[in-house]
Amino acid sequence: MSISRLLDQLAVQAGIAxxxxxxxxxxxxxxxxxxxxxxxxxxxxSSGWFERGFVTYSNEAKSTMLGVPAKLIRxxxxxxxxxxxxxxxxxxxxxxxxxxxxxxGVAGPTGGxxxxxxxxxxxxxxxxxxxxxxxxxxxxxxxxxxxxxAEHAMRGLLDLVRNEA
Numbered sequence: 001m002s003i004s005r006l007l008d009q010l011a012v013q014a015g016i017a018x019x020x021x022x023x024x025x026x027x028x029x030x031x032x033x034x035x036x037x038x039x040x041x042x043x044x045x046s047s048g049w050f051e052r053g054f055v056t057y058s059n060e061a062k063s064t065m066l067g068v069p070a071k072l073i074r075x076x077x078x079x080x081x082x083x084x085x086x087x088x089x090x091x092x093x094x095x096x097x098x099x100x101x102x103x104x105g106v107a108g109p110t111g112g113x114x115x116x117x118x119x120x121x122x123x124x125x126x127x128x129x130x131x132x133x134x135x136x137x138x139x140x141x142x143x144x145x146x147x148x149x150a151e152h153a154m155r156g157l158l159d160l161v162r163n164e165a
Contacts, residue, residue, distance in 0.1 A: 025040070052095050120136075122135045
């Protein structure tokens with residue numbers, strides 16, 4: 001069962017774009033728990049452009065699976081652009097993919113702080129040359145925040161791939 005028709009459409013579009021450029025993608029997801037990877041692999045033929053997905057929910061997983069320095073997590077917190085940057089680059093370093101995306105955030109309903117409220121999500125997109133990061137704040141319940149984050153990550157992936165030489 002799909003979490004979002006839009007996410008499904010974005011996954012199809014990403015597949016077309018990746019295939020046209022002969023690129024493979026890797027995902028590194030925390031608060032979305034693999035939603036982006038699931039949407040991508042729901043598309044028939046995705047084995048031609050999806051290399052692997054990392055679900056790194058814990059800080060330890062971010063460090064051991066993606067090589068995110070524990071000091072970076074301590075200094076900036078797991079929900080930070082610095083960690084999203086390291087996650088995206090770690091997904092590339094630990095895969096055969098040419099492009100990657102990362103997502104780390106606070107989906108709620110608990111876990112938020114005044115500095116990092118529920119709905120704050122940090123993203124990273126990398127193509128082995130440039131890594132772009134940004135932070136968004138989404139509203140809604142846990143499921144809505146996770147869905148919006150997955151859709152936003154996929155839009156960023158499309159942008160990255162479409163602008164790839």
